[in-house]
Amino acid sequence: MSNVIEELNLEIRTRRKKPYNKGAKIIINPELCKSCALCVFVCPTGVLEMVENKRNIYNYSAEAVAPEYCTLCQFCVxxxxxxxxxxxxxxxxxx
Ligand code: SF4
Ligand code: SF4
Structure with a gap:
C-alpha cells in the first residue's frame, strides 16, 4: 500500500470516537469507484478507508471498515x- 494512502487511513482512524451502532449497511461498488477518496475525507466519523482492491482499475477502492461508527448521515453518498x-x-x- 502506498505511503499516502497509509497516512490517510491513519488520520481517518483518529475520527472514531464513539460507536453509534445504527445498523448501517454501507455498500460500495468497487467497479464504479475511481479511487478519489472524497468519501473517505468527508465521513465525519472515520467509517471509510482506502483499501487495495484488484477489482478496481486503479487497484484501490473505498471500503467501509468500521460501519459501527456510521451515523447514516449520507455525506459520502x-x-x-x-x-x-x-x-x-x-x-x-x-x-
Ligand atoms: S466510492 Fe469514494 S473513492 Fe470511490 S469514487 Fe466514490 S467518492 Fe471516490
Ligand atoms: S453515511 Fe455518513 S457516517 Fe456513514 S459512512 Fe457515510 S459519511 Fe460516514
Whole structure:
C-alpha cells in the first residue's frame, strides 16, 4: 500500500470516537469507484478507508471498515461523483 494512502487511513482512524451502532449497511461498488477518496475525507466519523482492491482499475477502492461508527448521515453518498455508494439502515438497527 502506498505511503499516502497509509497516512490517510491513519488520520481517518483518529475520527472514531464513539460507536453509534445504527445498523448501517454501507455498500460500495468497487467497479464504479475511481479511487478519489472524497468519501473517505468527508465521513465525519472515520467509517471509510482506502483499501487495495484488484477489482478496481486503479487497484484501490473505498471500503467501509468500521460501519459501527456510521451515523447514516449520507455525506459520502452525496459526495461520490460516481454514485458508487449506498448507505441503508439494516432491519433491527437502533434508532
Ligand atoms: S467518492 Fe466514490 S469514487 Fe471516490 S473513492 Fe469514494 S466510492 Fe470511490
Ligand atoms: S453515511 Fe455518513 S457516517 Fe456513514 S459512512 Fe457515510 S459519511 Fe460516514
Amino acid at each position: 452525496y459526495q461520490c461523483p460516481d454514485f458508487a455508494i449506498v448507505v441503508e439502515k439494516e432491519e433491527g438497527g437502533e434508532k
